[in-house]
Amino acid sequence: MKAISYSAYGSADVMEYGERPDPKVGPDSVLVKVRAAAVNPVDWKAREGYLQGALDAVFPVIPGWDVSGVVVQPGVAVDEFAVGDEVIGYVREDFLSRGTFAEYVAAPVRTLARKPLSLSFEEAAGLPLAGLTAYQVLHRTLKIREGDTVLVHAAAGGVGSLAVQIARHTGCRVVGTASPRNHEHLRSLGAEPVEYGEGLVERLRDLVPEGFDASFDTVGGDALRASAETLAPGGRLASIADDEVFSYGGRYAFVRPDAVDLAQVAELAERGIVTVHVDRVFPLEEAAEAYRLNQEGRTRGKIVVTVDWDA
Numbered sequence: 001m002k003a004i005s006y007s008a009y010g011s012a013d014v015m016e017y018g019e020r021p022d023p024k025v026g027p028d029s030v031l032v033k034v035r036a037a038a039v040n041p042v043d044w045k046a047r048e049g050y051l052q053g054a055l056d057a058v059f060p061v062i063p064g065w066d067v068s069g070v071v072v073q074p075g076v077a078v079d080e081f082a083v084g085d086e087v088i089g090y091v092r093e094d095f096l097s098r099g100t101f102a103e104y105v106a107a108p109v110r111t112l113a114r115k116p117l118s119l120s121f122e123e124a125a126g127l128p129l130a131g132l133t134a135y136q137v138l139h140r141t142l143k144i145r146e147g148d149t150v151l152v153h154a155a156a157g158g159v160g161s162l163a164v165q166i167a168r169h170t171g172c173r174v175v176g177t178a179s180p181r182n183h184e185h186l187r188s189l190g191a192e193p194v195e196y197g198e199g200l201v202e203r204l205r206d207l208v209p210e211g212f213d214a215s216f217d218t219v220g221g222d223a224l225r226a227s228a229e230t231l232a233p234g235g236r237l238a239s240i241a242d243d244e245v246f247s248y249g250g251r252y253a254f255v256r257p258d259a260v261d262l263a264q265v266a267e268l269a270e271r272g273i274v275t276v277h278v279d280r281v282f283p284l285e286e287a288a289e290a291y292r293l294n295q296e297g298r299t300r301g302k303i304v305v306t307v308d309w310d311a
Contacts, residue, residue, distance in 0.1 A: 003102030126302030146171030277301030
């Protein structure tokens with residue numbers, strides 16, 4: 001099969017497009033014909049070696065954890081999916097090697113859910129990691145509830161925009177940080193936008209003088225400190241970007257594959273409660289450029305790579 005891979009840690013320059021062996025399908029997995037795969041910041045962090053302390057790399061590594069596609073072969077123990085089923089997945093294993101930036105991926109059923117019919121394959125590919133992260137942090141870590149006032153950092157990004165929509169659906173007031181060019185977009189999602197940068201704490205206190213019930217940090221550094229300084233008494237703080245959150249009494253969160261949670265997120269998308277904004281689409285052979293763009297951190301929504309099956 002054709003795939004993107006790298007044989008050593010490094011910049012996007014180490015990524016190569018070429019032939020890789022077809023994946024073997026284990027008893028509890030299905031072979032997915034990949035239609036689209038989304039780029040996430042954790043992908044380039046893994047490629048540059050930042051996750052060495054948690055995940056071994058079996059080189060050459062095919063990157064990517066997000067996928068949408070079609071089942072072409074179920075494993076012998078699988079009865080959840082059949083040939084022809086359209087699926088989405090957060091296909092993360094406990095090591096780096098067999099990712100989704102390929103024509104095929106063998107995906108454990110614990111990582112999959114049925115693709116929302118209302119989404120294109122490109123949109124659906126952007127849902128699993130970002131949607132699961134937003135859902136699990138908001139509901140399992142921060143335990144938001146109706147009436148809470150919630151702060152979401154980088155609220156126009158992949159995780160942030162889905163967090164805004166999920167929190168609004170829960171009945172929360174949502175304030176989101178973003179650059180001015182994304183403020184109208186945040187308003188369309190139901191959030192109150194605030195510009196990040198110098199003076200952020202004062203702007204947040206002016207808007208929510210009583211403090212936030214829950215704060216979701218996706219950036220770290222100054223954003224995390226602003227979150228800690230603007231919490232209400234008893235407020236809850238979580239970060240997916242900076243383990244300094246522990247020093248503020250908050251919790252660090254890392255998304256986990258969960259078929260039940262993913263099905264819940266997919267249902268929200270099917271009902272139109274959450275939408276996925278695809279900012280850019282690249283063909284598989286140009287995945288390195290997609291990674292470079294993602295690493296700049298300036299996109300709205302998701303960057304997606306597609307596999308062309310018509311050629």
